[in-house]
Amino acid sequence: MKKMLIIGASGLVGTAIIDECKHDFDVYGTYHSIRTVLASNKQFQLGLQQPDQLKEIIRSVQPDIFVSCLRGEFDQQLEFHNRLALELQNTQSxxxxxxxxxxxxxxxSMHHVETDIPVAESDYGNFKIKCENTLKQILGDRAIVIRIPAxxxxxxxRMSLIRESIEGNKTIDAYSNLECNNLLDTQLAKQLRFIIQEELKGVFHLGSVYMMTHENFLKA
Known part of the structure; x- marks a missing residue:
């Protein structure tokens, strides 16, 4: 059974991936402050500024598959992923x-596909572009990019915020001129498991088959 290490395993996406993949892979995970649902001997506390701890975890577990669900300050994430890629450079992971x-x-102006060149305006979008490029430059086609919607x-x-707004009788912003795609955490985990098991490579845009305005989605 192949070993999978999920970086940032205690969040929404990481938890869904653990649940989806735990029967097909030997799953390990890292967390920052909130522990994961994994057994104690399969989870490790790891901060963005702990490169030595990162190396120790990789060399101890020796995973075949890494999944990065990290959150945090952009510059720190970029440096973390650069160190991670360099650590994996001479492996087959x-x-x-x-x-x-x-x-x-x-x-x-249009819907975008995987072959389109990214054009970002936000700091978040530009950070993700830099991180994608860094990983691909170091790892080549062993860096698989998964682009996701909300x-x-x-x-x-997001769901908790809507509940709190309804309970507090607060205004919820809704945009009738923004068409968007959305995805459940459980759907995302199933899609990722398929990509991993089929050993697919490249850039993937994941989402549901439905497109609707932000306003109609919130109403639904």
């Missing part, structure tokens, strides 16, 4: 990096 549809937030789940921060 594959890295699945969660990027974002925001790499195209500088051009809303991710929802029963306990997702």
């Amino acid at each position: 594959r890295l699945y990096y969660f990027s974002t549809a925001n790499v195209f937030d500088g051009d809303f 991710i929802w789940g029963k306990e997702s921060p």
Whole structure:
């Protein structure tokens, strides 16, 4: 059974991936402050500024598959992923990096596909572009980029914010001129498992089959 190490495993996406992949892979995970659902001997505390700890975890577990679901300050994340890629450079491990549809937030004139050159306006989108390029430069086709839309789940921060706004009788911003795609955490985990098991490479835009305005999505 291949070993999978999820970096940032305690979040919404990491938890869904653990649940989806735990029967097909030997799953390990890292967390920053909140522990994961994994057994104690399969989870490790790891901060963005702990390169020595990162090396120790990699050399101890020796994973075949890395999945990065990290969150945090952009410059620190970029440096972390640079160190991670350099550590994996002389291995056969594959890295699945969660990027974002925001790499195209500088051009809303059309729907974008995987072969389009990213054009970002936001700091978030530009950071993700830099991280994608860094990983691909170091790891080549062993860096698989997963671009995702807004991710929802029963306990997702987005869902919690809407509940709190309704309970507090607060205004919820909704945009009738913004067409968007959304995805459940459980759907994302299934899509990733398929990509990993089939050993697919490249850049993937994941989402549901439905496109609707932001306003209609919130109403639904």
